[in-house]
Amino acid sequence: MTDINASRTLEHLKQAYTREIQANMRYQFAARLADAAARPDIAHVLRAAADEERGHALGFLDLLVEHGARAPEIVSESLAENLTASIETELHEFSALYTRYAEVAAQEDLPEIARWFLALAEAGQTHARWLQQCLDGLERKP
Ligand SMILES: [Fe+2]
Incomplete structure (x- = not known):
């Protein structure tokens, strides 16, 4: 198997992790706007999407650890x-x-x-x- 630390995929994992976190926050923020606009239906969808993005971000952390990525500034095994x-x-x-x-x-x-x-x-x-x-x-x- 490819050494993740010598791969272009390592950088992609880090970038994708950041994007998922940003999407999580953007959706949470938008959900507050939906609350303010008295649109609980939209707020509900945004919060569900935010929860999924958080799960995606955690999935990237799992992958970094499982593949032995050296990225202590993001996550490490111990x-x-x-x-x-x-x-x-x-x-x-x-x-x-x-x-x-x-x-x-x-x-x-x-x-x-x-x-x-x-x-x-x-x-x-x-x-x-x-x-x-x-x-x-x-x-x-x-
Ligand atoms: Fe996602």
Whole structure:
């Protein structure tokens, strides 16, 4: 069998995963619009589609793991590795990066957006703490 890490398919899996997640969120957002338009019939279809897209995204993660893809920034086989990579992401991407994004937004006189970035940077710190506690607990267990 082809080494997934030497394949073009690896990049396709990553891209498709991102597209499925984006579709999931777009449908959830559109469902809120349908709610606001008093169209529960449309909201119901959109939420059903969103659920399926989430399932598709998880399917791509399963395939990445099953085929031994080296993509720790997305997913890895072990719980501990997933927790470790998630802590890194929360601290460096969500917390550090969003703090910088907030500064730029403030400089560009977009204060509401700056506040949102700052709030999520703080949430990143909190999530990193939670995940670290999970990782510590995992390692303590006999
Ligand atoms: Fe899909």
